[in-house]
Amino acid sequence: MIDQINYKVLWVDDDESIIDAYATLAEVNYNLSLDVAPDWETAEEKLRVHFREYSAIILDANCKLNKSDSKPSEFFLGQASVRLSRIFGEKHEFIPWYILSAGTMNQFDTVLALINTEERQNMEFVWGELLYRKDSLGEDGPDALFKRIVEVSNDKTINKVLLRHADVFKYLGKGKLIDYVQARNYMLKMLSALYNPEENLNFEYEGNPLRKVLEYVFRTAHYYGLLPNECINNQGHIVLLDASRFMGGLNINCYQGRNVTQQIRYGTAGEGKDGRNGDSIFTQDVAMYVKNILDFSSSDSHTNRVEIYSIKDDIKELFFSYVLQLSHIIKWFGKYIEEHPNKEENLSFHCIITTPQSGQVKADKKAVQDVTTKKKEVPTKESLIGSTGFVTNTGKFGQVKGCCKLMPEDKQFMFKTIRILELKENDGIDSEQYPYIVSKLELA
Template identity: 25%
Template structure:
């Protein structure tokens, strides 16, 4: 995951290049400006692009200013407080001013701060942690109907982590990453079968996939006139979706293993379709579980 950060610091060109390079090594891409005025222009022009903002303690208020003071920091902080009423954009104060270091009045007024040179790595680590936590909250809110499954206790927390991984991580860029995504999708699907066994919707989650699907569809057979003889838990549409996910993932997982990850890589259009198909299966699972507990 790449993190995009805006840094407002009038000295970034002369004293900040090593910090920017250090951040890049940690997948944090910093775009820097010299004043509060320029920073706010960037935030408005690229609304929603930045994951975090770094604020210098003493910085120029306006682009044309030649002096620095706390007015720039105060203005940026106030803007971000208002901005965050509708959005979530964390900010971090990063200072090299010795008169603010260990200054309780400054910290009481502006909050926690990081010291240039001393706290560089800690700042970068805290940015990543905060952004990742925000991303988790964002995803859970966007897919609240899916994550309700875990609030209700229908699936274990380990599966929730797998789903978050599936929804937050970037789409695969190589065959090794593709295999990981496909394995994750099928693992989540199989976890649903395990839980359905626990409430006796299916007899045995370790049965063959085709046997499980047949049972979920009512054990239809030619000899019985293609009519269900047991409870029907899924429609033909869900059955077809189950097959597509299971066999597509399985086929490519084994294919990539045989080719040592050098074989044909399906496009991310297909990966997104598989991911969205799995979300539909999870909604079906939630409904089925609720109706049979």
């Protein structure tokens, strides 16, 4: 017998020959209590009175609709599924529901396809398959169903999350628009921790989950032609700041070695700085939300990194505010792709801004001037390591020697003299101004 909470399941079935056997199997092996209703009228009365007590609902395919009916109705599943959807809407909460049947009724497959609505399909990721067969001993039999109900019941918060954010999760997961199971898992866990922190006390991830989900969004944008190859580096990582700038309607640099060969942007440039107020994919608000999340999250959190991330108490309010902003970004992005699904058409909006040296047509005079500005002479790494310098404040981070930026976590060295012990290359959008990042230092 499983040493767990006894979960209560509403089972609608009028076959008395199997009720006792299944009730015993569920209770002895899975600690499930089956509350039997022989018709839908009785089942709905129980459901409305004890809605919060039920962990799952099981429907037979061939059952009576009303207490007074003399025989089962071929419309039972259709009527019951419609009533369930209405009750869920009234209660603002879902209960996992399943079909347990021998599948012998007329046009069973047709009826099953009709009741397996988009709403139910969106829950399949967590609830499992809709249909289980009474006469099966395998993965689609009663044992598998009872086991699945226990697994789902152990984390009921997920059901609330999926209901409240259905317009987000319709775009996430296997076979969805953002076709990454891990992105869905990250969002489920983050939102579950928000709505029920008591169930998610040990909240840890390999890498910052906010940044990882954003990278999955950008990978999807690349798949649909909304992001150029220039936003993916040699290691296969999305260069998130460049991706954010491109989709926000700004120019991004294209490099050959350390030299800028050209720029690329989405659509026509505007008159503002870096082409601001021209064409863009992101709205101004969405671009700001994306930038805020990138500024907040760690830089070393790509989708194939393994650093451990946990929510610190002093920033948990900020963290969850960004989780909700990320939910809005996903919802907005999903709608945008639905309206712009043509990859070739999306690619046609990628505009190259060339330098005068390349001999190609100049697309944007101001952008060309920006690109061709004479570069300052950069000291070598070897000459900088071991040297000392005074750290000044740029407003976002410290800088030393005019070409090295400090990591955000080293802000305690601001306005002090430090010795540079190790440097790494800067592949961010400010790499021209600060080609190196001080990865190890000490107070001089």
